[in-house]
Amino acid sequence: MxxxxxxxxxxxxxxxxxxxxxxxxxxxxxxxxxxxxxxxxxxxxxxxxxxxxxxxNRIAATFGSEQTSTIIGVCVPHLSSSLFGAVLDSTNGALAKFGYQTMIGAHENSPETEEMWVKNILSWRPAGLILSGHTHTRTTRELIKSQGIPVVEIWNLNTSPIDISVGFNHFDCGHEMALYILGQGHQRIGYVGADSAAPGMGALRRKGFVAALKSSSTDLAAQEILNDRSGFYAGFYGTENILNRVGDLDAIYFQDDAMAIGGIFYCQSQGMSVPEDIGIAGWGSMEAASVLPQRLTTTVVSTQALGKTAAEALISRVRGEPVNDVIITPTRLAPGNTI
Amino acid sequence: MxxxxxxxxxxxxxxxxxxxxxxxxxxxxxxxxxxxxxxxxxxxxxxxxxxxxxxxNRIAATFGSEQTSTIIGVCVPHLSSSLFGAVLDSTNGALAKFGYQTMIGAHENSPETEEMWVKNILSWRPAGLILSGHTHTRTTRELIKSQGIPVVEIWNLNTSPIDISVGFNHFDCGHEMALYILGQGHQRIGYVGADSAAPGMGALRRKGFVAALKSSSTDLAAQEILNDRSGFYAGFYGTENILNRVGDLDAIYFQDDAMAIGGIFYCQSQGMSVPEDIGIAGWGSMEAASVLPQRLTTTVVSTQALGKTAAEALISRVRGEPVNDVIITPTRLAPGNTI
DNA sequence: AAAAAGCACGTTACCGGTAACTCAATAGAG
DNA sequence: CTCTATTGAGTTACCGGTAACGTGCTTTTT
CATH class of the missing domain: 1.10.260.40 (lambda repressor-like DNA-binding domains)
Structure with missing residues (x-):
């Protein structure tokens, strides 16, 4: 004993x-x-x-015949993030179901950090990779290509992926929301975002939003993009900033629901009522929105579906089955009563 | 080409x-x-x-000399969870800094699922494991012991861990909060929790809470433990349930901040004001609480510290350095204005 | 100046599985 | 009844590193 x-x-x-x-x-x-x-x-x-x-001993088995590797590397911006947490959960669940093991990484929106992670993970001879976003360093791309390994890029729709792309059409989300907000009669519209160091994440929604405004001869009245991680507090603080600069906004489009909710609370703290004094819209169907007294106007997305689809596409590619290179995960504008 | x-x-x-x-x-x-x-x-x-x-080729290297394995398995209830997401993030960060790779798992509060994960992960000959909670099947314990592999059990304080335990003293958290709530003059106090299928997570706080009430000759006036995952909506719904059953509560202790916030919103939706009509307390220092109009009375914890400490303890053990078997991560009752 | 120690390498023998091949016995086809 | 599949095994070689040990050569010690 x-x-x-x-x-x-x-x-x-x-x-x-x-x-x-x-x-x-x-x-x-x-x-x-x-x-x-x-x-x-x-x-x-x-x-x-x-x-x-x-x-x-799967180490020995993988060593003996590399093509049987069941390691999949998954790299997201942060592991603590309601959006990517759900992606990770569904991805891992789907991979586990097929007998694959997930090795994770967090790149914190830095392509260089991602590159370091990729170098590392490749030394484990994974069967495939899942990356988030399509901002990668040249070395990252070269490494992946030289290893000839299947890769799924998630989050953004990407019409020319390294290999496979599974994502939301962020541009259209922003575009659609702008038209909706205009349709509700708003004119002086602002944008509040975060992660300014990470142009990938909300930037495409903002672009689509601005483009739609332009097409209706409207300009973005103001924008505030914090150099900080998205979250409730960032939304609160960002709203404070933008309203202090530009007092007459009648609507704000937020990078995501967490920030929008923060914005709602800021407005309430200032005695402004939503949507009478100011309209607010988010993105991402965050659970927190379900308990607000008002239904948040937002774009409903399924990060679970995204993660699962990505995992399944990767496995199909690993197995040599036919897969679409570009897969769009659907989104839906959900009108609430905050606009 | x-x-x-x-x-x-x-x-x-x-x-x-x-x-x-x-x-x-x-x-x-x-x-x-x-x-x-x-x-x-x-x-x-x-x-x-x-x-x-x-x-x-780290597969070959690990195969050739097993003691150089740099794989660490980490298993938490869910990957999409603000509390465990932060744990995972800090754990992974600390492990990566020392050159270790994280292989993840989600046991969804089922010891059997955890057992399956353990069986799987052991076949990768990891250098160590991090498990959450200390509810494991007999087979899980035997497997781990037979492999002689370092293990850190996190989340709960555990005075007789398999190997090392790093956790919060949940019992004391509940105990302290009960005394505080009583001290503020409340008498008819309820408890709202979730994850009834997972007795590990909030149950110890509830126990400490009830014990402290008892020691002041007070009984828990009512409790509502949902068979659901904790979250804003669970808090909202659980509050609705408990207040419909027992109308005269003057305070509710929630399993965590997410549920407490849901509870606050339910009360608001019913025209009750907090803390005048009913006092509310949570646990866990969730970011969302920072944007509420009121400061939530809660217990402040650092899941980041927990994850980092656990990772460092595990690495010390792997390296054969001396480590404390039981490490308590500090918590602090933070009075707000919801009680 | 001889002995001991240190340094910079090379050699050998594995680690624990799996692919690819071989082989004997049996079943089925004509 | 012979000839050819099929089935259920065994044999061999190899995957790509690393530990342990061996070997010259140089430096230090006494």
Whole structure:
């Protein structure tokens, strides 16, 4: 019973095979459920596996035949993020269901950090990668291409992906919302965002938004893009900033729901009522919005669907099955009563 | 230029070594920065690494000498959770800094799911594991012990951990909050929680809360524990339920801040004012609380500190350095104006 | 100046599986 | 009844590193 660490269950396939009275190869076949063994043999092997407490060694298996790697690398901006947390959860769930292991990374919106992660992860000989966004360094692209490894870029719609892209059409989201806000009679419209260091995340929605305004001969009256992570507080603070600069806004489009909710609270704290004094719209269907006294006008998205679709597309590619290179995850403008 | 997948950069250490005019072993030493080579030799090797685009193979390295494994398995209830997302983020960050790779899992509060994950992850011969909670199946414990692998159990304080425990003292959090609420003059106090299928998560706070009430000759007036994931909406809905059953509560202790915020919104929707009509307290210092018009009375915790501490303790153990078996992550009751 | 120690490498032997091949026994086809 | 698949195995070679040890050569010690 001595807790001899030396004794680290070193039972391997050979010992299992010997105990079962078969060859190592036959035991291997049984455990992989490959064909070429009788029911009787299978029972003998599995009995010994159980008795000896054999724990398979996937490191050795992957080493021995690299094409059987079941490691998938997934890199997102942050692991603590309601949007990407949900992506990660559904991605990991879908991958696990197919027998793949997820190795994670957080690039914190820095392509250089992502590059370091990619270098690292490639040394694990993964079967595939999932990256977020399509802002990568040249080295990152070259590394991935030179390894000839399947990659899914998620989050943004990307019409010329490295390999596969699964994303939202952020431009259209912004475009649609602008037309909606204009249609509700607003004229002096501002934009509040964050992550200014990370032009990828909300920037396309802002672009679509501005473009739609332009097409209706309206300009963005003001914008405030914080050099900070998105969140409730960033929305609160950003709204304070923009309204102090430009007092006569009658609507604000926020980078996402978290910021929009922060904005609503700022307005309330100043005695402004929404939507009478100012209209507010977000993006992303955050759970918090469901408990607000008002229904937030936002774009409903399914980050779960995104993650699951990305995982499934990657697995199909890994298996050599046909896959669409560009997959759009649907979004829907959900009118509430904050505009 | 044909995208021959066959051509998957198969340059290995031998080729690098040959190109540099040294032996494989010398090249290996250079790349691991082990001693036993001259500056001149190092430059020659690194030059060829660069020129040939050599990508190290950690699968082979781990296979060749298992004690150099740099895989750490981390299993939490959900990847999409503001509390555990932050834990994961800080854990992963700390591990990455020391050159370890995180393999994740989500057990969804099911010990059986955790067991499946453990079986799987052990086949990757990780250097260590981080589990959340201390509700594990017998098989899980046996597997871990038989592998003699370092393990850190996080989240709950655990005085007899499998190996190392890093956690909050949830019992004391609840105990302290009860005394505080009583001290503010409340008498008819309820509790609203969720995850009823997962007795581990909030149950200890509830126990401490009830124990403190008892010691002041007060009983919990009512409780509502939803069979659902914690969140804003669960708090909203749970509050509706408990107040419909027991109308005269003058304070509610919630499992966490997300639920407390949901509760505040429910009260507002019913025209009740907080804290005049009903007092509300939460746990966990959620960011959303910072934008509420009122400061939520809650227990401030640092999930970042928890994750970082856990990662560092695990690495110390892996390296054979001395570590405390039980580490308490501090918490602090932060009075607001919702009680 | 001889012995001991240090340094910069090279050699050898694995680690634990799996692909590819071989082979004997049996079943089915003609 | 012979000849050809099929089935259920075993054999061999190899994946790409690293630990442990061996070997000259140079430096230091006494």
């Amino acid at each position: 001595a807790a001899k660490n030396k004794n680290r269950s070193k039972v391997n396939l050979s010992e299992v095979a010997k105990a079962a009275g078969v060859s190592k190869m036959t035991a291997s076949r049984v455990l992989r459920n490959a064909s070429g063994f009788s029911d009787e043999t299978r029972d003998k092997v599995l009995e010994q596996v159980e008795r000896l407490g054999y724990v398979p | 044909a995208a021959k997948n066959k051509n998957r950069s198969k340059v290995n250490l031998s080729e690098v070594a040959k190109a540099a005019g040294v032996s494989k072993m010398t090249a290996s030493r250079v790349l691991r920065n082990a001693s036993g080579f001259s500056d001149e030799t190092r430059d020659k090797v690194l030059e060829q690494v660069e020129r040939l685009g050599y990508v190290p």
